[in-house]
Amino acid sequence: xxxxxxxxxxxxxxxxxxxxxxxxxxxxxxxxxxxxxxxxxxxxxxxxxxxxxxxxxxxxxxxxxxxxxxxxxxxxxxxxxxxxxxxxxxxxxxxxxxxxxxxxxxxxxxxxxxxxxxxxxxxxxxxxxxxxxxxxxxxxxxxxxxxxxxxxxxxxxxxxxxxxxxxxxxxxxxxxxxxxxxxxxxxxxxxxxxxxxxxxxxxxxxxxxxxxxxxxxxxxxxxxxxxxxxxxxxxxxxxxxxxxxxxxxxxxxxxxxxxxxxxxxxxxxxxxxxxxxxxxxxxxxxxxxxxxxxxxxxxxxxxxxxxxxxxxxxxxxxxxxxxxxxxxxxxxxxxxxxxxxxxxxxxxxxxxxxxxxxxxxxxxxxxxxxxxxxxxxxxxxxxxxxxxxxxxxxxxxxxxxxxxxxxxxxxxxxxxxxxxxxxxxxxxxxxxxxxxxxxxxxxxxxxxxxxxxxxxxxxxxxxxxxxxxxxxxxxxxxxxxxxxxxxxxxxxxxxxxxxxxxxxxxxxxxxxxxxxx
Amino acid sequence: xxxxxxxxxxxxxxxxxxxxxxxxxxxxxxxxxxxxxxxxxxxxxxxxxxxxxxxxxxxxxxxxxxxxxxxxxxxxxxxxxxxxxxxxxxxxxxxxxxxxxxxxxxxxxxxxxxxxxxxxxxxxxxxxxxxxxxxxxxxxxxxxxxxxxxxxxxxxxxxxxxxxxxxxxxxxxxxxxxxxxxxxxxxxxxxxxxxxxxxxxxxxxxxxxxxxxxxxxxxxxxxxxxxxxxxxxxxxxxxxxxxxxxxxxxxxxxxxxxxxxxxxxxxxxxxxxxxxxxxxxxxxxxxxxxxxxxxxxxxxxxxxxxxxxxxxxxxxx
Numbered sequence: 121x122x123x124x125x126x127x128x129x130x131x132x133x134x135x136x137x138x139x140x141x142x143x144x145x146x147x148x149x150x151x152x153x154x155x156x157x158x159x160x161x162x163x164x165x166x167x168x169x170x171x172x173x174x175x176x177x178x179x180x181x182x183x184x185x186x187x188x189x190x191x192x193x194x195x196x197x198x199x200x201x202x203x204x205x206x207x208x209x210x211x212x213x214x215x216x217x218x219x220x221x222x223x224x225x226x227x228x229x230x231x232x233x234x235x236x237x238x239x240x241x242x243x244x245x246x247x248x249x250x251x252x253x254x255x256x257x258x259x260x261x262x263x264x265x266x267x268x269x270x271x272x273x274x275x276x277x278x279x280x281x282x283x284x285x286x287x288x289x290x291x292x293x294x295x296x297x298x299x300x301x302x303x304x305x306x307x308x309x310x311x312x313x314x315x316x317x318x319x320x321x322x323x324x325x326x327x328x329x330x331x332x333x334x335x336x337x338x339x340x341x342x343x344x345x346x347x348x349x350x351x352x353x354x355x356x357x358x359x360x361x362x363x364x365x366x367x368x369x370x371x372x373x374x375x376x377x378x379x380x381x382x383x384x385x386x387x388x389x390x391x392x393x394x395x396x397x398x399x400x401x402x403x404x405x406x407x408x409x410x411x412x413x414x415x416x417x418x419x420x421x422x423x424x425x426x427x428x429x430x431x432x433x434x435x436x437x438x439x440x441x442x443x444x445x446x447x448x449x450x451x452x453x454x455x456x457x458x459x460x461x462x463x464x465x466x467x468x469x470x471x472x473x474x475x476x477x478x479x480x481x482x483x484x485x486x487x488x489x490x491x492x493x494x495x496x497x498x499x500x501x502x503x504x505x506x507x508x509x510x511x512x513x514x515x516x517x518x519x520x521x522x523x524x525x526x527x528x529x530x531x532x533x534x535x536x537x538x539x540x541x542x543x544x545x546x547x548x549x550x551x552x553x554x555x556x557x558x559x560x561x562x563x564x565x566x567x568x569x570x571x572x573x574x575x576x577x578x579x580x581x582x583x584x585x586x587x588x589x590x591x592x593x594x595x596x597x598x599x600x601x602x603x604x605x606x607x608x609x610x611x612x613x614x615x616x617x618x619x620x621x622x623x624x625x626x627x628x629x630x631x632x633x634x635x636x637x
Numbered sequence: 638x639x640x641x642x643x644x645x646x647x648x649x650x651x652x653x654x655x656x657x658x659x660x661x662x663x664x665x666x667x668x669x670x671x672x673x674x675x676x677x678x679x680x681x682x683x684x685x686x687x688x689x690x691x692x693x694x695x696x697x698x699x700x701x702x703x704x705x706x707x708x709x710x711x712x713x714x715x716x717x718x719x720x721x722x723x724x725x726x727x728x729x730x731x732x733x734x735x736x737x738x739x740x741x742x743x744x745x746x747x748x749x750x751x752x753x754x755x756x757x758x759x760x761x762x763x764x765x766x767x768x769x770x771x772x773x774x775x776x777x778x779x780x781x782x783x784x785x786x787x788x789x790x791x792x793x794x795x796x797x798x799x800x801x802x803x804x805x806x807x808x809x810x811x812x813x814x815x816x817x818x819x820x821x822x823x824x825x826x827x828x829x830x831x832x833x834x835x836x837x838x839x840x841x842x843x844x845x846x847x848x849x850x851x852x853x854x855x856x857x858x859x860x861x862x863x864x865x866x867x868x869x870x871x872x873x874x875x876x877x878x879x880x881x882x883x884x885x886x887x888x889x890x891x892x893x894x895x896x897x898x899x900x901x902x903x904x905x906x907x908x909x910x911x912x913x914x915x916x917x918x919x920x921x922x923x924x925x926x927x928x929x930x931x932x933x934x935x936x937x938x939x940x941x942x943x944x945x946x947x948x949x950x951x952x953x954x
Contacts, residue, residue, distance in 0.1 A: 128936070132936075407916055464890050467887050467889075467890075496916070496918060497918040497919065497920065498918075499879075499918075500916070500917055500918030500920070500921040501918055501920045501921045501926055501927070503921070504917070504921035504926065504927045505921075505926070505927045508878070511878075512874070512877045512878055515877045515879075516877055527793075532870075532873060532874070532877075533874060533877060534816065534822060534824075534827050534874050535822075536821070536822050582920075585920070585925070585926075585931060586919075586920060588925065588931060588934070589920060589923055589925035589926060589931075591936065591942075592925050592934070592936075592942035592945075592948075593923065593925075593942075595936060595942045595943065596942055596943075596948065596952075599943060616952055619952070620952075623919075623922065623923050626919045626922065627919045627920065627923065629919060630918065630919035630920060
């Protein structure tokens with residue numbers, strides 16, 4: 121379940137870019153989950169035409185995914201196919217970090233690719249034809265050269281996986297298997313999250329093909345679906361694409377060779393998030409250990425990037441020492457590193473060799489690096505908010521695998537027992553700690569308090585506070601921009617804008633640690 | 638004068654004798670109301686001692702005086718104690734057995750003595766002797782006046798009145814151990830030990846708790862000999878403060894002198910000598926991250942980012 125301020129931040133971002141009505145549609149999808157058109161109209165209190173328009177805009181900008189699914193009809197009717205809409209919360213948050221994503225493309229590729237990629241971020245879905253049409257038609261001379269250059273930049277972006285084909289406008293999906301999600305029996309929120317993840321994964325697989333490509337999806341009324349499309353009657357278990365098989369064949373026949381230019385493409389956020397995750401791991405290792413370890417890690421991640429299947433890969437792919445050495449020496453920063461130094465860095469990184477002799481392979485525990493980075497962020501906040509002694513107590517409880525009693529905490533941290541109890545109570549009141557009271561017998565002197573950090577609860581709380589802080593920073597940036605329009609630009613305003621934007625990007629790095637990585 | 642400077646041998650430091658500092662320190666100590674109660678406090682006395690008159694520039698620094706004079710001073714204080722010499726006026730020798738005690742006093746005194754260095758709480762006394770409250774209170778007062786019992790602080794429950802016979806010293810369970818002085822945490826001593834451990838670890842680069850303890854005791858950087866257990870406790874606190882980190886020896890490279898798998902320590906990039914301060918996280922570097930009112934803040938509420946005083950202060954540069 122998305123935290124409250126996550127919802128508010130997403131609604132704010134949509135409102136800033138697309139207006140309040142689009143924000144209403146976004147809000148109701150975030151709070152109610154996937155909905156059909158009628159349900160959105162009812163909940164958002166907008167007209168059907170308005171809802172259709174804003175859904176189209178949100179789909180165009182990769183914020184909403186439409187899909188068709190079969191449901192049981194009511195009152196003895198047969199199964200019906202209903203088009204539903206699911207909000208892509210992560211993609212909405214990516215709108216806040218466009219400068220960061222552009223910086224990746226700028227660093228890895230060239231300026232032309234960066235400009236083209238910026239168009240994808242601004243406009244959402246784009247076909248190759250639309251990209252080529254961006255060249256002004258009055259430039260007759262060199263038009264072909266410019267178009268070829270654009271094609272070249274586009275190809276580079278595709279080869280680097282920074283852009284991907286868009287999914288089919290509204291693929292027909294199989295309902296998630298109840299047996300595979302035992303969580304749903306106990307926890308409605310996590311069951312919903314699992315269901316949405318499965319739907320998202322199916323949509324990813326249902327990439328658009330040339331025959332399906334007209335650029336934008338057609339949104340139909342559910343009433344129309346119920347009345348007119350019962351005859352579609354796809355048997356249960358029909359998977360992606362098969363619903364439109366006949367239409368596809370017909371189109372292929374009519375248009376001859378399918379026009380690749382009409383296939384919509386979009387920014388591939390997964391690849392970019394993967395990049396950012398690697399970057400965060402490398403920076404954490406550089407700060408925590410040294411630059412040598414960071415160079416070795418960077419080389420290993422670069423060598424295994426193409427083999428990674430998930431963004432949140434826990435362990436990197438296995439590499440032999442010779443492959444690691446080669447990768448390190450090929451990098452600019454690592455060309456002078458000796459084998460001994462590389463081995464020492466692997467030890468520092470906690471990589472233990474698998475196998476023996478020349479067949480030894482190494483991998484990195486990326487999950488642990490991310491966890492350490494998360495701990496650093498939280499501990500820094502506790503230190504600033506509650507002071508040095510509270511920070512010491514918090515670190516003790518974070519590292520401990522079991523709850524600790526007040527006296528034990530006081531002795532280990534060299535804090536007077538009375539003071540320790542005060543700090544523990546304050547941390548508990550602010551939901552940083554979990555407390556258990558043990559009573560041995562009836563007397564007051566035999567009561568013991570046990571304390572521990574409940575990571576999952578506290579981490580969720582921290583994430584919500586981060587969303588809240590990001591929302592506040594965004595509001596401040598908008599206020600500043602509004603003031604700029606009123607009068608002449610002051611040097612102070614420029615400095616403030618830079619400070620606020622930099623703070624938002626730094627906070628976004630922390631946000632990604634807890635949400636995306 | 639109980640003793641004079643001339644009777645006590647002048648200590649030498651590398652062949653130089655330093656009469657000025659030494660004489661001044663001893664004369665100041667004479668004027669102190671009582672002898673230092675603990676070696677730690679004595680060590681602090683020397684390190685904090687400021688001579689009442691300027692010393693020649695050829696004199697050594699205070700830290701050198703601490704390292705070299707301290708053992709001699711302790712010897713002198715010990716001699717003073719063992720020879721019955723005291724800077725205080727001698728009190729009349731009170732022999733417990735010879736003083737006449739009332740029945741209730743005798744019962745209570747025997748009970749308190751039987752508890753030796755653990756002492757006993759007043760409520761426990763009342764329960765075990767079945768004496769009325771007012772009798773217990775009166776008897777305890779009398780025994781204290783006759784210098785047969787003393788009140789001690791129980792670190793586990795400071796509010797309770799705990800009594801012990803005068804001939805015993807409170808046990809570790811009552812005092813809290815090496816880290817407590819008169820019922821309070823000896824924060825100054827702990828701070829000195831922490832700084833010493835960090836200094837040693839900065840020189841050794843990587844070391845075990847035993848190695849650090851040995852180094853400290855050998856070089857006499859610390860007034861009293863510290864056990865490995867005590868040093869380990871200090872190191873654990875330094876790990877919690879992120880000044881040092883705990884690692885396991887790999888047996889090679891900088892760990893070559895340490896057995897494989899042994900727990901050892903090294904300074905972090907943040908701590909240690911010359912290290913920069915700890916890295917400030919993203920939330921900690923903006924007002925919202927440390928705001929005590931974040932839960933009441935809403936975009937359009939009374940407390941909001943637009944009206945926030947902390948934001949105004951942060952942006953006002």
